[in-house]
Amino acid sequence: KQEVTQIPAALSVPEGENLVLNCSFTDSAIYNLQWFRQDPGKGLTSLLLIQSSQREQTSGRLNASLDKSSGRSTLYIAASQPGDSATYLCAVPYYNQGGKLIFGQGTELSVKP
Amino acid sequence: GAGVSQSPSNKVTEKGKDVELRCDPISGHTALYWYRQSLGQGLEFLIYFQGNSAPDKSGLPSDRFSAERTGGSVSTLTIQRTQQEDSAVYLCASIKGGFGTEAFFGQGTRLTVV
Numbered sequence A: 001k002q003e004v005t006q007i008p009a010a011l012s013v014p015e016g017e018n019l020v021l022n023c024s025f026t027d028s029a030i031y032n033l034q035w036f037r038q039d040p041g042k043g044l045t046s047l048l049l050i051q052s053s054q055r056e057q058t059s060g061r062l063n064a065s066l067d068k069s070s071g072r073s074t075l076y077i078a079a080s081q082p083g084d085s086a087t088y089l090c091a092v093p094y095y096n097q098g099g100k101l102i103f104g105q106g107t108e109l110s111v112k113p
Numbered sequence B: 001g002a003g004v005s006q007s008p009s010n011k012v013t014e015k016g017k018d019v020e021l022r023c024d025p026i027s028g029h030t031a032l033y034w035y036r037q038s039l040g041q042g043l044e045f046l047i048y049f050q051g052n053s054a055p056d057k058s059g060l061p062s063d064r065f066s067a068e069r070t071g072g073s074v075s076t077l078t079i080q081r082t083q084q085e086d087s088a089v090y091l092c093a094s095i096k097g098g099f100g101t102e103a104f105f106g107q108g109t110r111l112t113v114v
Helices: none
Strands: A004-007 A011-014 A019-025 A032-038 A043-050 A058-059 A062-067 A072-077 A085-092 A100-103 A109-113 B005-007 B010-014 B017-026 B031-036 B043-051 B066-070 B076-080 B088-095 B101-103 B109-113
Touching: A004 A085, A004 B031, A011 A019, A019 A032, A019 A085, A019 A109, A032 A062, A043 A058, A043 A072, A043 B017, A043 B043, A043 B101, A058 B005, A072 A085, A085 B043, A100 B031, A100 B043, B005 B088, B017 B088, B017 B109, B043 B066, B043 B076
Parallel strands: A011 A109, B010 B109
Antiparallel strands: A004 A019, A019 A072, A032 A043, A032 A085, A058 A062, A062 A072, A085 A100, A085 A109, B005 B017, B017 B076, B031 B043, B031 B088, B066 B076, B088 B101, B088 B109
């Protein structure tokens, strides 16, 4: 059974800091891993999709890495801004559990001006 | 359309009433998910459609919940005899190529049962 864990649950940083969010998964046989952002009261916005054959994926100030063998992914946010404040979720699709996307519990990020 | 569209965006209903939630996926997307998120909680998987069929309905919380998808497009999630514990945000996501490709979520329907 696939389980996804995100650490830390919450993070508060001053504006301008670089930061790393962590995501771990128990079954390394994944197709891909997707990072999402969720603003309060809103739906999920896709940030990055990293395929199982990739090691990294970049979009602007965001960089996601994937290490399947160790069951880990990291989301690196460079030069954080108050507008980055949101909950960040990672998810993996898992065929053996009805095709569902298995989500972590999320990391709530607060970037202070 | 530009994105996944869910309607209504907000719904307040009395306990015991039936409600229908609608999801319009991105045009051409073959697969679709329903999730729900209770206040302050994580995402709870409800059901996954590949085309019009759902291989696994075990995520639906009770037999009061049902979902269908017709024409490989619009999906409706129906909750009969709503209870207060059904209050949550119901999220829909569509996927272009089926299982394992990028998922795009709608803004959700906030359901409040009073």
